[in-house]
Amino acid sequence: MISGAIVEALQEIVPKEKIRLNQPLEKYTSFRIGGPADCLVEVGGAEQLRRLKKYAETEGIPFFILGNGSNLLADDQGFRGIVLHIGSSMNEIRITGNTITARAGALLSQVARAALEHGLTGLEFASGIPGSIGGGVVMNAGAYGGELGQVVESVTVLDEEGKELELSNARMEFGYRTSAVKRHPYIVTEVRLQLRPGDPEQIRERMEDLAGRRREKQPLEFPSAGSTFKRPEGYFAGELIMKAGLRGLQIGGARVSDKHCGFVINAGNATAADVKELMKVIQDRVKEEFGVKLEPEVILMGGEA
Numbered sequence: 001m002i003s004g005a006i007v008e009a010l011q012e013i014v015p016k017e018k019i020r021l022n023q024p025l026e027k028y029t030s031f032r033i034g035g036p037a038d039c040l041v042e043v044g045g046a047e048q049l050r051r052l053k054k055y056a057e058t059e060g061i062p063f064f065i066l067g068n069g070s071n072l073l074a075d076d077q078g079f080r081g082i083v084l085h086i087g088s089s090m091n092e093i094r095i096t097g098n099t100i101t102a103r104a105g106a107l108l109s110q111v112a113r114a115a116l117e118h119g120l121t122g123l124e125f126a127s128g129i130p131g132s133i134g135g136g137v138v139m140n141a142g143a144y145g146g147e148l149g150q151v152v153e154s155v156t157v158l159d160e161e162g163k164e165l166e167l168s169n170a171r172m173e174f175g176y177r178t179s180a181v182k183r184h185p186y187i188v189t190e191v192r193l194q195l196r197p198g199d200p201e202q203i204r205e206r207m208e209d210l211a212g213r214r215r216e217k218q219p220l221e222f223p224s225a226g227s228t229f230k231r232p233e234g235y236f237a238g239e240l241i242m243k244a245g246l247r248g249l250q251i252g253g254a255r256v257s258d259k260h261c262g263f264v265i266n267a268g269n270a271t272a273a274d275v276k277e278l279m280k281v282i283q284d285r286v287k288e289e290f291g292v293k294l295e296p297e298v299i300l301m302g303g304e305a
């Protein structure tokens with residue numbers, strides 16, 4: 001529970017209108033699932049973030065960093081504590097030469113558009129990924145042969161003590177859907193990308209081509225969190241799920257997409273419990289049939305892991 005005293009303390013750090021109580025997380029996640037967060041704060045910058053983190057830690061209040069909520073399954077019970085939302089209040093993009101510097105809340109689509117407008121190539125692959133650039137570097141988001149690790153020059157984070165660190169690409173330890181931020185309690189505040197000059201017409205064409213491929217292959221007409229499972233070495237999760245005969249399998253409102261079996265979709269009023277149960281059935285059946293362990297790509301927020 002968030003007391004009046006906590007709200008007062010938060011107001012010392014951020015303007016009153018940036019603090020919201022009892023916010024349904026379904027409003028903040030692409031799955032459109034999740035109960036209420038006790039408190040959600042729109043973070044306006046790195047200094048606010050540092051102070052908010054310090055306050056929560058000193059008071060022993062759990063907190064969670066929320067980007068664009070496109071890789072999350074929020075619990076039906078919501079989140080007990082403070083959600084720090086790094087979104088549109090922290091989304092400036094600056095461009096100098098071939099370098100783009102974006103604050104963590106900028107959407108990948110916005111950064112990719114800025115790159116196009118400045119005739120910079122290398123980020124086309126990310127234009128259809130519905131995350132923030134902060135969430136994107138955490139996950140080393142990628143598609144169609146590209147991933148953020150290929151274009152990131154450096155990432156500014158707050159470390160566990162709230163100190164600002166600038167991590168080079170090598171120190172980010174990018175791997176398949178992972179980075180140093182997943183292994184350390186870092187919070188991304190800014191990302192610097194190094195792109196190359198390119199022909200705007202070709203950049204636009206590539207972005208349109210990839211968007212068309214997404215529309216054709218992915219169930220974008222339903223809420224989801226993208227690929228539910230990571231790609232297991234040597235296989236495609238969607239293909240294994242299809243071959244296990246699970247296409248269209250539905251539990252409550254959660255369904256294995258008929259269009260792309262790698263996506264669990266919210267077919268209507270799905271709960272987090274429905275999604276978790278369906279994920280478990282999928283994992284068990286794929287393990288039984290093919291001996292392959294599917295690891296979730298989707299991150300659980302709140303509740304038990």
Ligand SMILES: Cc1cc2nc3c(=O)[nH]c(=O)nc-3n(C[C@H](O)[C@H](O)[C@H](O)COP(=O)(O)OP(=O)(O)OC[C@H]3O[C@@H](n4cnc5c(N)ncnc54)[C@H](O)[C@@H]3O)c2cc1C
Pocket residue numbers: 030064065066067068069070071072086104128129130131132133134135136137138139140141142143181186187188189218220224225226227299
């Ligand atoms: C339709 C659809 C298609 C998708 N396609 C792709 C795809 O092609 N490729 C791909 O890789 N992903 C894809 N995704 C998944 C998702 O968009 C990416 O993983 C994205 O990078 C997540 O960013 P986000 O801002 O939404 O992060 P969130 O979902 O908000 O958070 C994800 C994790 O990152 C943490 N986090 C977020 N911001 C920060 C920060 N600033 N500092 C520290 N930690 C932070 C959160 O705490 C959480 O642990 C897709 C999702 C959907 C719904």
